Amino acid sequence: xxxxxxxxxxxxxxxxxxxxxxxxxxxxxxxxxxxxxxxxxxxxxxxxxxxxxxxxxxxxxxxxxxxxxxxxxxxxxxxxxxxxxxxxxxxxxxxxxxxxxxxxxxxxxxxxxxxxxxxxxxxxxxxxxxxxxxxxxxxxxxxxxxxxxxxxxxxxxxxxxxxxxxxxxxxxxxxxxxxxxxxxxxxxxxxxxxxxxxxxxxxxxxxxxxxxxxxxxxxxxxxxxxxxxxxxxxxxxxxxxxxxxxxxxxxxxxxxxxxxxxxxxxxxxxxxxxxxxxxxxxxxxxxxxxxxxxxxxxxxxxxxxxxxxxxxxxxxxxxxxxxxxxxxxxxxxxxxxxxxxxxxxxxxx
Numbered sequence: 291x292x293x294x295x296x297x298x299x300x301x302x303x304x305x306x307x308x309x310x311x312x313x314x315x316x317x318x319x320x321x322x323x324x325x326x327x328x329x330x331x332x333x334x335x336x337x338x339x340x341x342x343x344x345x346x347x348x349x350x351x352x353x354x355x356x357x358x359x360x361x362x363x364x365x366x367x368x369x370x371x372x373x374x375x376x377x378x379x380x381x382x383x384x385x386x387x388x389x390x391x392x393x394x395x396x397x398x399x400x401x402x403x404x405x406x407x408x409x410x411x412x413x414x415x416x417x418x419x420x421x422x423x424x425x426x427x428x429x430x431x432x433x434x435x436x437x438x439x440x441x442x443x444x445x446x447x448x449x450x451x452x453x454x455x456x457x458x459x460x461x462x463x464x465x466x467x468x469x470x471x472x473x474x475x476x477x478x479x480x481x482x483x484x485x486x487x488x489x490x491x492x493x494x495x496x497x498x499x500x501x502x503x504x505x506x507x508x509x510x511x512x513x514x515x516x517x518x519x520x521x522x523x524x525x526x527x528x529x530x531x532x533x534x535x536x537x538x539x540x541x542x543x544x545x546x547x548x549x550x551x552x553x554x555x556x557x558x559x560x561x562x563x564x565x566x567x568x569x570x571x572x573x574x575x576x577x578x579x580x581x582x583x584x585x586x587x588x589x590x591x592x593x594x595x596x597x598x599x600x601x602x603x604x605x606x607x608x609x610x611x612x613x614x615x616x617x618x619x620x621x622x623x624x625x626x627x628x629x630x631x632x633x634x635x636x637x638x639x
Contacts, residue, residue, distance in 0.1 A: 321395030331630025340369020373413035406446035497528035
């Protein structure tokens with residue numbers, strides 16, 4: 291009986307040990323704002339503050355102004371964008387000249403950066419550093435730069451002078467690509483920066499008013515040059531592919547008159563382009579720009595995740611905007627939420 295009892299106790303302890311190990315392996319939520327989406331709201335341009343809204347993946351939980359709810363303080367005037375580096379979120383207040391750093395899943399503030407910024411726009415990360423595009427003063431075409439943040443101290447360690455109107459910034463290994471939308475004017479270049487030396491190594495001529503950029507599945511840089519319908523004559527845009535091995539333009543697909551997409555997304559092997567009123571899709575290998583939209587709606591910004599397309603609408607700029615979610619396969623509207631003032635980008639947690 292003693293032998294049988296011993297065998298039983300050993301087997302039971304093994305089961306309990308395995309059970310404990312399995313419990314330890316369970317992925318617990320990292321914070322109240324994990325497993326959901328974040329919507330940035332720019333807020334009023336004069337004297338207002340940007341906000342961040344949260345909606346859970348199952349769409350059952352909504353909370354507005356989560357950063358201020360957690361920290362008891364405002365983000366600052368015009369929330370331009372958020373950049374993620376691991377668990378850290380960098381919230382860029384454009385007019386406020388401030389970057390608030392917080393835990394992306396709890397929104398608890400870690401620190402803020404206020405020195406060395408002038409009209410900051412977007413951020414990318416490479417080589418243990420953050421790179422922030424800055425427009426400087428709108429009337430000065432010579433004061434634009436990239437602010438380099440030492441992520442160990444979260445202090446701006448140096449700056450890199452670039453052409454007028456640096457907008458989006460994308461990291462590809464140790465190389466940065468910066469689109470020059472042109473600030474208050476219209477640009478037509480992409481800057482190439484080596485992050486090992488923090489120097490400008492090349493300038494690539496692309497189309498009119500380059501804005502959003504993505505790295506495709508072949509490692510090429512796609513640049514959506516949106517052009518301008520407000521110019522006289524109209525500035526036509528294009529979708530430009532840059533070979534990142536040689537940093538030269540390999541193909542250019544011209545947009546037709548009246549087609550000025552302000553959003554560019556890659557999901558799997560499908561490219562999504564959206565204008566202010568329509569969403570179009572094309573394959574990475576396409577040789578023509580699509581002409582028939584898959585969705586027609588009022589569109590401020592667009593994101594794609596899993597099987598769904600997320601669209602923000604600023605409405606009239608003085609009342610709260612909306613987030614509308616569409617089925618990617620059918621184009622059917624699934625849900626609509628009221629969000630904050632002047633909603634912009636959608637991010638996924």
